[in-house]
Amino acid sequence: xxxxxxxxxxxxxxxxxxxxxxxxxxxxxxxxxxxxxxxxxxxxxxxxxxxxxxxxxxxxxxxxxxxxxxxxxxxxxxxxxxxxxxxxxxxxxxxxxxxxxxxxxxxxxxxxxxxxxxxxxxxxxxxxxxxxxxxxxxxxxxxxxxxxxxxxxxxxxxxxxxxxxxxxxxxxxxxxxxxxxxxxxxxxxxxxxxxxxxxxxxxxxxxxxxxxxxxxxxxxxxxxxxxxxxxxxxxxxxxxxxxxxxxxxxxxxxxxxxxxxxxxxxxxxxxxxxxxxxxxxxxxxxxxxxxxxxxxx
Ligand code: BG6
Numbered sequence: 334x335x336x337x338x339x340x341x342x343x344x345x346x347x348x349x350x351x352x353x354x355x356x357x358x359x360x361x362x363x364x365x366x367x368x369x370x371x372x373x374x375x376x377x378x379x380x381x382x383x384x385x386x387x388x389x390x391x392x393x394x395x396x397x398x399x400x401x402x403x404x405x406x407x408x409x410x411x412x413x414x415x416x417x418x419x420x421x422x423x424x425x426x427x428x429x430x431x432x433x434x435x436x437x438x439x440x441x442x443x444x445x446x447x448x449x450x451x452x453x454x455x456x457x458x459x460x461x462x463x464x465x466x467x468x469x470x471x472x473x474x475x476x477x478x479x480x481x482x483x484x485x486x487x488x489x490x491x492x493x494x495x496x497x498x499x500x501x502x503x504x505x506x507x508x509x510x511x512x513x514x515x516x517x518x519x520x521x522x523x524x525x526x527x528x529x530x531x532x533x534x535x536x537x538x539x540x541x542x543x544x545x546x547x548x549x550x551x552x553x554x555x556x557x558x559x560x561x562x563x564x565x566x567x568x569x570x571x572x573x574x575x576x577x578x579x580x581x582x583x584x585x586x587x588x589x590x591x592x593x594x595x596x597x598x599x600x601x602x603x604x605x606x607x608x609x610x611x612x613x614x615x616x617x618x619x620x621x622x623x624x625x626x627x628x629x630x
Pocket of ligand 1: 386412413500524545546577579605
């Protein structure tokens with residue numbers, strides 16, 4: 334396993350060719366290659382210098398999803414919280430390698446750990462300045478998949494509430510050929526219609542215009558993202574009961590200064606696993622763990 338690191342990013346590659354690249358800014362994964370392909374969409378106009386949340390890859394949403402509500406401890410925080418705009422600390426790596434045989438190199442994997450705690454934050458303009466926390470974020474690159482997981486600890490004496498989500502931008506070749514299955518029947522809040530509650534469709538989801546849906550699914554069923562009817566990604570979730578499906582489509586994409594190229598919306602779909610439809614309470618001293626595994630097929 335080879336790892337390279339400078340003061341802004343960590344890159345890890347397996348002997349079998351897969352790789353992952355993580356910016357310390359936001360602990361944002363900006364590239365994941367497997368089977369000779371890039372699996373994450375990264376906007377050509379994304380800011381990678383720490384001046385703005387990264388448009389693409391896997392940004393982290395914490396402690397609030399979307400714009401913070403009024404009269405809540407998160408009021409005053411930026412949209413999607415501060416995790417994606419804070420500089421994380423690289424805590425180190427763990428590697429495992431199965432032994433090579435005469436015909437194979439053996440499968441290796443690597444886990445990169447990142448940390449963020451309240452002591453590392455710049456001044457935050459909300460009630461959250463009174464809360465104490467420590468998050469370990471682990472990014473594990475295996476030959477077949479990429480796992481991301483969180484251990485969120487309340488290290489203080491006050492209880493607090495949070496929402497969290499992996500804002501994954503998956504790369505696709507052509508959005509008009511993409512379908513998402515595993516959410517059949519689940520109802521959702523349609524943010525393109527002011528959050529209206531909509532009864533889910535029976536078949537797989539296809540995208541032919543702006544889509545911004547919050548699915549609350551309860552059980553963490555397998556979600557498959559297919560292209561031309563062939564499964565391309567499988568998304569497995571651990572304790573992340575909600576799923577957001579987002580594509581800004583043409584007009585909204587044009588409205589985002591950091592979105593490129595202009596037709597880039599055809600090359601991406603956000604399928605975001607999280608816990609965002611309600612608040613999770615974390616009592617003083619407690620730890621919450623959740624994660625996802627994305628398999629590239
Ligand atoms: C999605 C939301 O998760 O993130 C959308 O459902 C939002 O409503 C999108 O537009 C992008 O958010 P941002 O803050 O990265 O532009």
